[in-house]
Amino acid sequence: xxxxxxxxxxxxxxxxxxxxxxxxxxxxxxxxxxxxxxxxxxxxxxxxxxxxxxxxxxxxxxxxxxxxxxxxxxxxxxxxxxxxxxxxxxxxxxxxxxxxxxxxxxxxxxxxxxxxxxxxxxxxxxxxxxxxxxxxxxxxxxxxxxxxxxxxxxxxxxxxxxxxxxxxxxxxxxxxxxxxxxxx
Amino acid sequence: xxxxxxxxxxxxxxxxxxxxxxxxxxxxxxxxxxxxxxxxxxxxxxxxxxxxxxxxxxxxxxxxxxxxxxxxxxxxxxxxxxxxxxxxxxxxxxxxxxxxxxxxxxxxxxxxxxxxxxxxxxxxxxxxxxxxxxxxxxxxxxxxxxxxxxxxxxxxxxxxxxxxxxxxxxxxxxxxxxxxxxxxxxxxxxxxxxxxxxxxxxxxxxxxxxxxxxxxxxxxxxxxxxxxxxxxxxxxxxxxxxxxxxxxxxxxxxxxxxxxxxxxxxxxxxxxxxxxxxxxxxxxxxxxxxxxxxxxxxxxxxxxxxxxxxxxxxxxxxxxxxxxxxxxxxxxxxxxxxxxxxxxxxxxxxxxxxxxxxxxxxxxxxxxxxxxxxxxxxxxxxxxxxxxxxxxxxxxxxxxxxxxxxxxxxxxxxxxxxxxxxxxxxxxxxxxxxxxxxxxxxxxxxxxxxxxxxxxxxxxxxxxxxxxxxxxxxxxxxxxxxxxxxxxxxxxxxxxxxxxxxxxxxxxxxxxxxxxxxxxxxxxxxxxxxxxxxxxxxxxxxxxxxxxxxxxxxxxxxxxxxxxxxxxxxxxxxxxxxxxxxxxxxxxxxxxxxxxxxxxxxx
Numbered sequence: 001x002x003x004x005x006x007x008x009x010x011x012x013x014x015x016x017x018x019x020x021x022x023x024x025x026x027x028x029x030x031x032x033x034x035x036x037x038x039x040x041x042x043x044x045x046x047x048x049x050x051x052x053x054x055x056x057x058x059x060x061x062x063x064x065x066x067x068x069x070x071x072x073x074x075x076x077x078x079x080x081x082x083x084x085x086x087x088x089x090x091x092x093x094x095x096x097x098x099x100x101x102x103x104x105x106x107x108x109x110x111x112x113x114x115x116x117x118x119x120x121x122x123x124x125x126x127x128x129x130x131x132x133x134x135x136x137x138x139x140x141x142x143x144x145x146x147x148x149x150x151x152x153x154x155x156x157x158x159x160x161x162x163x164x165x166x167x168x169x170x171x172x173x174x175x176x177x178x179x180x181x182x183x184x
Numbered sequence: 185x186x187x188x189x190x191x192x193x194x195x196x197x198x199x200x201x202x203x204x205x206x207x208x209x210x211x212x213x214x215x216x217x218x219x220x221x222x223x224x225x226x227x228x229x230x231x232x233x234x235x236x237x238x239x240x241x242x243x244x245x246x247x248x249x250x251x252x253x254x255x256x257x258x259x260x261x262x263x264x265x266x267x268x269x270x271x272x273x274x275x276x277x278x279x280x281x282x283x284x285x286x287x288x289x290x291x292x293x294x295x296x297x298x299x300x301x302x303x304x305x306x307x308x309x310x311x312x313x314x315x316x317x318x319x320x321x322x323x324x325x326x327x328x329x330x331x332x333x334x335x336x337x338x339x340x341x342x343x344x345x346x347x348x349x350x351x352x353x354x355x356x357x358x359x360x361x362x363x364x365x366x367x368x369x370x371x372x373x374x375x376x377x378x379x380x381x382x383x384x385x386x387x388x389x390x391x392x393x394x395x396x397x398x399x400x401x402x403x404x405x406x407x408x409x410x411x412x413x414x415x416x417x418x419x420x421x422x423x424x425x426x427x428x429x430x431x432x433x434x435x436x437x438x439x440x441x442x443x444x445x446x447x448x449x450x451x452x453x454x455x456x457x458x459x460x461x462x463x464x465x466x467x468x469x470x471x472x473x474x475x476x477x478x479x480x481x482x483x484x485x486x487x488x489x490x491x492x493x494x495x496x497x498x499x500x501x502x503x504x505x506x507x508x509x510x511x512x513x514x515x516x517x518x519x520x521x522x523x524x525x526x527x528x529x530x531x532x533x534x535x536x537x538x539x540x541x542x543x544x545x546x547x548x549x550x551x552x553x554x555x556x557x558x559x560x561x562x563x564x565x566x567x568x569x570x571x572x573x574x575x576x577x578x579x580x581x582x583x584x585x586x587x588x589x590x591x592x593x594x595x596x597x598x599x600x601x602x603x604x605x606x607x608x609x610x611x612x613x614x615x616x617x618x619x620x621x622x623x624x625x626x627x628x629x630x631x632x633x634x635x636x637x638x639x640x641x642x643x644x645x646x647x648x649x650x651x652x653x654x655x656x657x658x659x660x661x662x663x664x665x666x667x668x669x670x671x672x673x674x675x676x677x678x679x680x681x682x683x684x685x686x687x688x689x690x691x692x693x694x695x696x697x698x699x700x701x702x703x704x705x706x707x708x709x710x711x712x713x714x715x716x717x718x719x720x721x722x723x724x725x726x727x728x729x730x731x732x733x734x735x736x737x738x739x740x741x742x743x744x745x746x747x748x749x750x751x752x753x754x755x756x757x758x759x760x761x762x763x764x765x766x767x768x769x770x771x772x773x774x775x776x777x778x779x780x781x782x783x784x785x786x787x
Contacts, residue, residue, distance in 0.1 A: 029382060032331065037323060044324050075511065082508035088328040088348055088383045 017073035021050065022097040023104060023174045024081065027184055029089040030056050030064040037087060038066055047072060047080050051106075051149075051171035063091065063184055067173045092183045096174050104174040108152045113140040114163030122162050129155045140165075201371035206335045206361065207232035209372050210299065213342035215242045216375050219270050221261065221636050222246070223254035227274025228314060229301025232366035246636055246665060249657040251278050253629035255285020255356075256655065259294045260630030263616045264591055265637045266419055268350050271298040276314030279360075280321065284623060286356045287325040291620025292442060293417055295354035297345045298326075304364040305333060318360045327355030332362070335370030343375040352385030353506040354417055385505055389522035389530055397477070397501045397518045398534040404475035405546035406553075407435040410458065410487075413442030413619065414480020414504060414524045416612045422446070422525030423612040426479065429528050432535060434547065436554055438466035440481050442619040445609035455554070456563075459487040460755050461601040464562035464764055465554055467753075470495050471761035472553070478502045480524035483514040484620070493760035503527045562753045562766055563605055572722050574599065574674045574745040578606035578646065581672060584729045589641040591634045593617065595627040595651030598680035598751045603646040625654030628671060632658050635667040642733065643669035650679040650699060656708070662738040663713040670732050670739045676747045677702055684750050687775055689784050709740035720744035750775065758783030 028034045035054055042049050051069040056062075070080060077095065084093045096102035110131070112122045119141070126133065126143050129151065135142035145155050149172055156167055176182070204212065210233050214222065223246045226234045237245050248254040251273045258269025269289075273282050279300045289296045303312040319331045328348050330341045338361065345357040401407060409430055415422045423446045430437045430453055437447050438458040447454055456463035458470055470476065476498045481487070488494045491513060500516040502509075503524050510519040520527055565575045578599075592607055593616040594600040600617055609615050616634060618626035631645040645652075652673055662669060674680075682697040706716030715735050719728035719742070732741045752767030756778040765778055 033319060033323065036320070040324055075515075079508065079512055082510070082512075086353075086506060086508050088380075091382050 017075070019071050020074060020077060020097070021069065021071045022077050022095055023102060023172060024068045024070060024084070025094045025096055025174060025176075025182055026066040026068065026084055027091040027093075027182055028064050028066060029091065030062045031089055034064070034089050035066065037089065038068075038084065041083055041087065042068075042070070042080075045083065047076065053106075053171045053173045058184070061184065067171070069172050094176070094182050096176055099176055100178075102174045102176050104148060104172050105146055106149055106152055106170050106172045107144065107146045108156070108167060108169040109134070110143045110145065110156060110159060110164065111140060111166040112143065112159050112163050113165045115139050118162050122159065125155070125158050125162070131155060201373055203369055204372055205232070205236075206332075206338050206366040206368050206370065207236040209335070209338045209370065210342065210361070210366070211236045211240055211243065212372055213339055213375070214270065215240075217268070217343070217346045219243050219268070222270040222272055223248055223257040223261070223633065223636075224272030225249075225251050225254060225274065225278060227276075227278050227301060229275035229303060229363050230272060230278075230299075230366070232363065233272065233299070233301070233361075245272070246632075246661065248629065248632075248661050250655060251281035252284050252625065253632070253655050253658040253661070255282050255289065255296070255298065256623070256626050256629035257633030257636070257658070258296050258298075259285060259289050259292070259626070260593055260616045260633030261637050262289075262294050262296060262633075263416075263630075264613050264634040266613065267637075268295040268297055268346055269633065271296065273298065274301045274314065275303055275318065276316045278314075279316055279318040279358075283321060283325055284621075286322055286358065288618050288621040288623045288626065289356040290325055290327060292618065293354050293413060294356065295349040296356040297342075297349050298356060298358045300358060300360045301366070302331070302360045302362040305362045306364070308362065318358065322358045325356075326358050327353075329358035329360065331360045332365050335365050335368040338365060338370060339373045343373075344380060346375070347380055348383055351380075352383065353414075385523075386521050387505075387523040387526050389503065389520040389527035391530070393518055393520045394527060394530045394534055397520060398531055398538065400475055400499050400501065400518065401433065401435075401477060401531075402535070402538060402540055402542055404435070405543055406469075406473045406550045407433070407475040407477065408455075408469045408473040409435055409437035409477045409479065410439070410470060410481055411437060411443045411446055411479045412440040412481025415443055415446040416480075418480065418505075418523055418525040420612060422480075422523075422528065425525055425528040425532065429532055429535075432532065433542065435477075436469055436551070438462070438469065440484070440487055440619070441604055441617060443481065444604060444615045445612045448610040449608035450610060457604050459484075460489070461605065461751055461753065462755075463605070464560050464753055464766065465557040467755065467761040467764060468557045469554055473498045476500045478504075478516070479528065480504065482509045483512070485513070488514060489755045489761055490758055495761070560766065562764075565749075565752075565767055568746065569722060571746045572720065572725060572743060574602050574676065574749050575606055576722065577672075577674055577725065577743050577745055578602050580725050581644070581646070581729055582607045584726065584733065585642060585644065588733075589638070590614065591616070591631075591638060591641055591643045593627040593630040593634060593643070593645045595645070595647045595654075596622045596624045597648045597651055597682075598676075598684065598749075599646055599648040599651075599674040601681075601751045602674070607646070624648075624651040626651075628652060629655050629658045631669040631671070632662055632667055635662075635669045636665070643667075645669060645671045647671055647673045648680060649673055649675040649677060649702060649705075653703070659709070659712040659714060659738060659740070666737065668735075668737050668739075670741060672732070672741045673705060673743055674745050675702070675705070675742050676745050676749070678747060680749075681751065683748070687750070688756065688779055692776065705740050705742040709738075712738075714738040714740060716740050716742065718742040718744065754778075756783060757786040
């Protein structure tokens with residue numbers, strides 16, 4: 001008795017399994033509505049999307065790659081993968097968190113406004129984080145930074161007191177290490 | 185159709201291929217897919233297709249009175265034949281009216297292709313007359329859907345739609361065709377070499393998993409087969425293999441609502457349906473078993489009750505063609521992804537190849553326990569001389585129709601559960617009901633679809649007085665096409681199941697579950713051009729049913745039954761399989777307090 005089952009209308013107690021964060025890489029046919037289909041699955045079944053990136057990766061083959069960072073219990077994550085795999089335009093799905101240490105990067109553009117000492121401090125920090133200056137005015141900078149989400153977040157929080165006015169981020173994109181490629 | 189999709193090949197093909205209009209392509213594709221019947225309703229955005237229908241004789245079009253009726257008719261047609269149901273509706277309201285039937289087909293895995301008209305391509309997004317975002321609306325309620333923007337893609341998409349609808353776990357597919365695409369001229373390609381680029385469901389089960397499953401089955405002491413609609417979807421071979429496998433092992437078998445008929449109800453190994461309104465013996469066997477062999481069923485919440493107390497001590501084997509059904513609600517020990525028929529054939533081979541035998545002594549003990557549970561006679565009800573008990577009505581209907589070529593459909597509610605409990609199915613594809621979505625109004629149009637496919641059979645919609653009124657206008661289609669199906673209404677003047685739940689959960693306050701203005705069903709039948717029969721006395725019931733059977737043409741049978749009968753046995757919400765409420769001896773107080781506070785939150 002009292003074995004916790006994955007999910008059901010008949011949960012009388014909340015599932016207390018730990019929530020994990022996983023990065024999924026999904027190869028899809030680049031057909032109209034395919035992104036709506038994938039994110040509709042997430043909203044329809046109550047799964048989380050923490051970050052989402054999508055772009056065509058093979059123009060000739062009409063194939064796109066969707067990278068989704070999602071969170072849930074281990075069982076929910078397995079279910080998410082199975083639900084994605086059975087969608088008609090989905091070629092393959094890889095859970096990069098399970099398959100091994102994948103390389104994860106995101107890009108952010110960060111606008112900082114300020115004068116005097118604040119400008120110097122902003123440039124010093126940007127240099128330390130290897131952020132590039134992509135726009136300059138008399139009283140502002142736009143920095144471009146790439147790296148792991150944690151590094152981007154740290155950079156943003158350091159810029160906060162200096163005069164951060166606007167941030168845009170691409171969300172995480174990821175690829176596995178080693179020679180193996182995800183099946184198309 | 186992987187290569188043909190490439191644009192260059194497409195152009196090359198186009199030169200050899202026959203050129204025709206989009207509307208002609210639709211009819212040609214249907215013909216080449218072997219479609220004989222379709223259900224539909226015309227409108228502005230599908231007029232070119234209707235014009236083609238007018239000029240051909242290969243595909244018979246059945247005109248319904250509401251698009252929901254078309255979808256359920258296609259479901260009944262598909263479920264009773266194993267073929268793909270085809271629906272044709274117009275844009276906007278035509279498409280939105282089809283949504284209920286599409287969702288129903290998705291939940292119950294019924295193969296269906298639904299062609300919807302759309303406003304011309306240049307008007308899409310313009311809030312045009314009778315425009316709606318059909319692919320957007322139907323995306324979550326179809327297995328897949330398409331918006332055809334180029335007439336040269338139309339033939340490929342239609343063939344692909346049939347492939348997707350009927351392969352793997354079946355389901356509904358929508359093809360949305362703008363009106364200009366129906367008029368435009370393009371190349372027709374034949375459905376040869378259909379192979380989908382990405383959708384390739386796995387048929388064969390993993391050999392080592394099958395081997396492991398058979399090993400566990402062979403060593404079982406308290407085994408049970410738990411089968412579902414997947415066996416029926418897999419085709420008649422799967423039902424034959426199931427019979428072979430179950431008889432070979434000598435193990436007991438139960439089934440979900442959707443799986444009834446795959447195994448004959450008259451067999452001594454049959455325990456009856458399981459689940460919320462399943463039999464005592466089936467649910468107790470599921471709870472106490474040590475090996476559960478789940479074939480083409482999905483551990484729906486109507487089956488499991490509370491999951492933390494579901495069959496706590498069993499090794500679970502789960503065969504399903506859809507990997508996402510495995511470990512979704514219940515963790516299983518041996519998952520096997522594959523077509524249930526193919527996997528059963530593998531199991532039978534593996535079983536025969538083994539030298540061992542199951543433990544006969546243990547099995548004997550198991551059957552003894554099962555027989556004790558059977559002796560509880562959970563379906564017993566108090567007979568009544570003055571009022572027709574609903575259970576009695578189904579029993580008599582069964583006795584008087586069992587030796588005929590009979591198909592049964594139902595609506596949703598108490599009558600559906602009584603039909604499942606008291607009508608005994610010997611063959612697959614004879615039982616059409618809305619299981620997953622629970623759509624009131626399913627039964628009447630579904631019977632229409634069944635009768636179109638089986639003109640000479642006796643088709644009966646076992647209905648409730650509330651459900652039947654939801655899509656009752658299809659009675660008019662029945663008269664038009666001389667489809668002589670019978671609508672057998674268990675009329676208790678209430679939404680019986682709603683009333684039962686109000687008694688269980690809400691202090692018997694019958695909020696809006698009583699129909700104060702019931703139509704005269706006999707006159708209604710006559711108004712449509714059919715025959716109406718009313719019966720309210722138990723001793724007149726047999727003659728009345730016989731009269732219904734003997735009447736040519738459609739009949740509405742108003743069977744006036746006991747108003748306040750409850751459907752038992754029942755696993756109350758939030759309870760385990762071994763905590764069933766049994767029918768005969770339950771007092772109204774017990775019914776009122778059967779569900780605790782937490783259970784009331786559940787559905």
